[in-house]
Amino acid sequence: ELIEKPRRPISNLINGGIYIFKKELFESIRVPSSISRNFLPNILKSNKCIAVYKYSGIWADIGVPDDYLKLNFKLLIEKYPKGYIGPSAKVSESSTLIPPYYIGQDNVIKEDAYLSSHTILGDNVKIGRGCYISESILMNNVEVKDYTFVTGSIIADKSRIGKWNHVLEGSILGEEVITGDGILINKGTIILPNKEVNEPIYDRDKIIL
Incomplete structure (x- = not known):
């Protein structure tokens, strides 16, 4: 019944x-x-x-981004509590990794990067010098250039994030998004795929069509 x-x-x-x-x-x-x-x-x-x-097993409704993040973090804690680095990944000795984390295949983590807990990187992700990544999911073929800060966000495939960016909590960047240098993306921003952002986004919860 x-x-x-x-x-x-x-x-x-x-x-x-x-x-x-x-x-x-x-x-x-x-x-x-x-x-x-x-x-x-x-x-x-x-x-x-x-x-x-x-x-x-684990079942959850991931209809909203916050649930998607929480479920991935729960799986990460259960499967890789001490962290995982793909065999083909290149991680600088001067970088800092705080578990749990997941670093996929063919990733490059450069000098002095700081990956805080609950960071998930897909395959072929490039993290520049001095970047700070926390509680975020970066999908395949994402590039984050030097000294950029990303927290609590989702960045989809093939996106390119410039130097000295701040991508704040609750932000979602679609596939192939490109940002210039020194860009602020404020909390809750949604950027649709294939958009180029060259001006800071000061307002919260903004949708870039």
Whole structure:
């Protein structure tokens, strides 16, 4: 039995994840229908066979960026509490790494960089001299130039962050974003993909379209 958002919990299990249906089931739908309220309950009533997979690992709704960060940090703590450095990564001896952290393949961490705890770097990420990175996710092929500060943010693939930037908490930079030197990106800023930013963003929670 499936009950959508019961007032009182009737089980310690939830229905969530990915559904796989045969095409003919969709053809039987005459009007727009809710999967959880109508579609699945009707299939159960018709005695059609439904297979389920009971998952006992970590599950979270990552519909908002803050949840995405928290879930990644939780996985990081569980899997790499002492930190992980990919075998092909090049990390300067004068840099500082505070666990837990994840440094992917082919990364370059230059002199005097400081990676605080809960830093996740994808593959082929370049961190310049004297940079400070904390509680952030930098995806594949990101470059952060010298003396830039990034905290509590998500930077997507192929972005290029200039020298002496400040990227503050809650900011999200889409794919292939480019920033000039000396740029402030204030808290909660969202920059859409393929944008170039050459002026400081002083206002909080701004969206750059």
